[in-house]
Amino acid sequence: MSKNAVSREQLSLFDMAYEQGNPLISDTEYEKKYNELKKLEEKHGVPVDSPTQVIPFSRVKGLEVVKHPKPMLSLNKVNDFVDLRKWFVPGQQILIQPKLDGLTVVLKYENGELADAVLRGDGYEGERILHIVRTIQSLPQQISYQEKLEARGEIFIPFKVFEELNNGEYANPRSMAAGAVRLLDANIAAKRKLDIKIFDLVSSNEELKTDFEQLMFLFNIGLPVVDTKVKENLEKIISYCSHYERETRKTLPYPIDGLVLKINDLAMREKMGETSKTPKWAIAFKFESEEEFTTLGCVQWQVGKTGQVTPVAIFDPIKIDGVIITKATLHNYGFIQEQNLKLGSRIVVARANDVIPKVVKAVNEGNAEITLPKNCSICGAAVKLNGANAYCTGTECPGQLKEKLIHFCSRDAMDIKGMGEETIKTLFNLHYIKTPADLYTLHQIADRIKSLDGYGDKKVRAMLDGIEESKHQPFQKVLYAINVPYLGRTNAKALVKEFRNIDSLMAASAERLREVEGIGNITAETIAEFFKDENNIKLINELKAHGLCFVSEEPQESSETALKDMVFVISGTLSKPRQFFEDVIVANGGKATGSVSRKTNYLILGPDKSGTAKHKQAEKLGIPIINEETFWQLVGGEFE
Template sequence: MAEVSAEGNPYVEDPQTDFESVEAVSEERAREQSELLREAIRHHDYRYYVENDPVIADRTYDALFTRLQELEDAFGIQTEDSPTRRVGGEPVDELETVEHVTPMLSIDSSGEADDVRDFDDRIRKTVSDPEYVCDPKFDGLSLEVVYEDGEYARATTRGNGREGDDVTENVRTISSIPHHLRGDYPDSLAVRGEVYMPRDAFQAFNRERVEDGKDPFANPRNAAAGSLRQLDSSVTAERPLDCFFYDVLDASEEFPTHWSEYEALPTYGLKVVDRTELVDDIEDAIAYRDDLMAEREELNYEIDGVVIKLNDRSACAELGTTARSYRWAYAYKFPARAEVTTITDVIIQVGRTGRLTPVALLEPVDVGGVTVSRASLHNPEEIAEKNVNVGDEVRVQRAGDVIPYVSEVVEKGSEGHYEFPERCPVCDSPVERDGPIAFCTGGLACDAQLRRAVAYYASDDGLDIEGLGEERVEQLIDGGLVESLPDLYELDADDLLELDGWGEKSAENLLAEMERSKHPQLANFVSAIGIPRVGTETARALAREFGSMNHLLDASRDQLESVPDIGPVVADRIREFFDSERNREVVRELLTHVEPEAEETDGGDELAGLTFVFTGSLSQSRSDISDLVEAHGANATGSVSGNTDYLVVGDNPGQTKRDDAEKRDVTVLEEDEFWDVLAENGIEREER
């Protein structure tokens, strides 16, 4: 099946972006123009990501994309496969587990050429004159992407090889992964790819995080993995992710060789790396690895070796697999990038969440072409295990990491290991341990955590204070206007007008927003103050249970743990937060400005005493359905427990919740049965 032709589309070769106003467009015209824009944007994505040959400027592409968003928003005509879906969708409570179309196995590896030759000897017992396909071994996150009839269907992380996390909505936001296949594609296709963050984009992204007061990611792989596993796909959409495809896992048509796969994938619109080679023998494969290792620092993506695959797929099938790996593929790894230097000092960085990270200051040393003067020591437990201290001669390793780390002590220059501080170096609050991690207990009163606390307080998960984004939070703090959360309510127009970029209107708008925020729902206020492990759902549960901030402040650990979906760990975190005198002082001062209101509902108590858990894709968003049952007296929680009455399952439900329901003898309802239960209690289905 072929794609719709872009020929004759006015937005393809030389698009004009002087659009008429949306108000002047009829719905019929809006639908026609939107379809042309969707088709054109897909075409330009292909030219940019796959062919690496764009035909329009970035600003023109942005204008086309913005116009499509405006039309879809104004007329409610967004389609399931629209490119605008790349901005992200509804957050989820957890990533569901999905079984792979076919197992995604690992690959045996070694950094020794003789081991690679031994692999070739094993292949030659089955194939007399083997050819090999050689790929870079990407240091990213492996992914299965499935297309049905050319349409993007789902995406799953590798997980344990048999099943992985369903990241369909997150992957939908990655611009280089098409929603539609092109050309003469198979009816069904499952492909394996690697999601990564380009090195230049990673550096820019980390720079922004540091400027925003956030902890930088250690390396592009961690950044890509963390981005792809977000519960809110709009967060993923903001991350500069990319993807290379390199294997057909399953298809409705046969590919005789791996090289034929490599040639076919770009014709479908799937991006492949331009460094793949077909070689005649294993010595050429070894030479390929050595050449690529010499060029490693020039590449815009991280690799840690090469993958050598037998080209003939029928021979691959004959060779088969072991329990964990393919017998027809081998990874020839690069040596780790490491050098020896001396630790001159250790400093403790306080992150936005209060986590304390030890960093070793080093005598500058060249590691893989990069001058390194600082390296991560990770956490106090690792410092003790490696017996690291100031004055020690240590091996510093990059191994693909942009931020290096100390891998071992080569020669001791001191007694014992570095003693981790017992008090926060910023606010002098006690330091506590959570497993191997140390964190500051200062919470809202710790200056290092202030920027995050203020930004979160104003965010969508907090009080949704419009006009108080991260940049303006930085301005207020750097200008000395905000030294703690309650200071937000002491702002005045004269102070704001002294800051760069502020005018009378923007100052007036922010002060009006601050005034509006003085009467939030209790649940929103509980979420806004940033209690560790308390998100919006838990905050709603706490607000329902305790009804006022004063009751919550004084709730015992046992009372907290009795709240549905709150276990002992979360109860401990809440109690620790409120037991901090500094935190209580900040909250009490906030309450002199803010009057949280217990949530009122216009429903009833028809479902009082019942607890629902939802999983899978439902006809409405989970938040809407949760709101509905809670408005009628029920609890909606994120996980199955002994208190759960019903597990409601939609499409592609999580197996973990089903298993938990079976163990606890919880009634499982299909969505239609769920609506029947509500109807039996006199609750009408709300269409959305």
């Protein structure tokens, strides 16, 4: 068999596995092999059934196959700005959209009702999945437009839903979505919480001249349209693509694998035409993959601040999103058992929407069992399994104590400048610190610390100043810092608001704690037990003596009244984190809540949340829906 034939056979296998939601290689590996085959075919000819010429289509028994009235073509892909420059047409406006990593579906509306939904399939025919699409809450079943309309959208699963539902069965959100859309039972599909974004108008009776006009038309009749920009200058387009990959991508709540660039002018598209597989007026600018396939070499066990013993996968260096990675979390021992993971297993490592690399799936079995250690590698105490998680039973385990100190000093907790992980480990190993209270006596041994290699006057002074400054941190940050199990930043804030001081909180029963919104049964019981422990009581008293804040300041009336007594709900991705806008609202006398009700004055809607439940509820109640620019006009400032 020739090299060309072998390459085509491999790519066909990879295509079919990807289509079925079980990818065998990463996007980066695939693109490399795909481009290699294209170069070979340029020299030796291109068969009509080559993977470079056809779109894979896997039929599912029980789903009706339907022919598309108009071919649903794929996109030509580029990976660098050299090829993007070659494609660019000077003088033409370019429409830019995120390339969602899901499955394309063709929707039909008739007389204002959703009438059909067919997967793209091979571009010429696809499977009818109307019963599945009807479960997507963000997609309206009825629209205001009464004539026939056909549009294309991408069905996907948001990161948050994927994290909630995936038990290791799926490598990524797209794999889960691929399985969900081909289910015969719509009730099961509804539990997968599929979402959709519309990116193209296929046909209607409207006379429109640009793609952007088409998208605005779709938006105005209530469809959830994907965020779209229009640019004309090539250098600005390149800058936008680069920034989107580096910065914007990681803020999105859904998976994307690149950007789609299209000629905006519809008449120009007609002139440019298309090939048998791709339109000439559009390309996909592909980003680096956020996941990679590798082989599990060995497993290390790390002890955390709660005593949990976490398995960490070690493997040969791989590159994900421009970062070299050699290890990733395996979550817990239960995950190893569920996945039947063994040393030598081929695994999928992901970094999508997260800083911490993690193993999300095992593709095949390895050759050696992974055993849970009987004893903690740091203190030697017994390791016990509690459900899926393993714990070190040592009460004075150095591993736990060190991690508690790191957490206490971290940015989200006490935010102590000059007390990074390496400094904490050095001082801990020298027995200068053991508990957070010891940090506040370090000034007594400043000269001893200065004598250490790499610790001069300036560094030690900055460290001590940072420790002293931390005494001004508010109660909610102190509460989060002392490492109460199951207590995150949001619930710490809720408890401070409810109890106002540490003494009232420590006296609260589990039953009383459960009355606080967000505090469940297990969390309430754990918090109550934490404040009964003698070591924890001792630590709190010592921190009190050092001047840390364990009392909440009384809320002050805002001096700004631009938004006085107004209630806002924020939905979607905005130009800055949600907390920024909530702070602006509160600082100007308003209130930010999480759900739309009759008390809501405004819904601030990001471009990625059109057609969602909050959007529909606001429309139903007649609540004004505004964008960022309008919000800043209410505040009296300028839109940034």
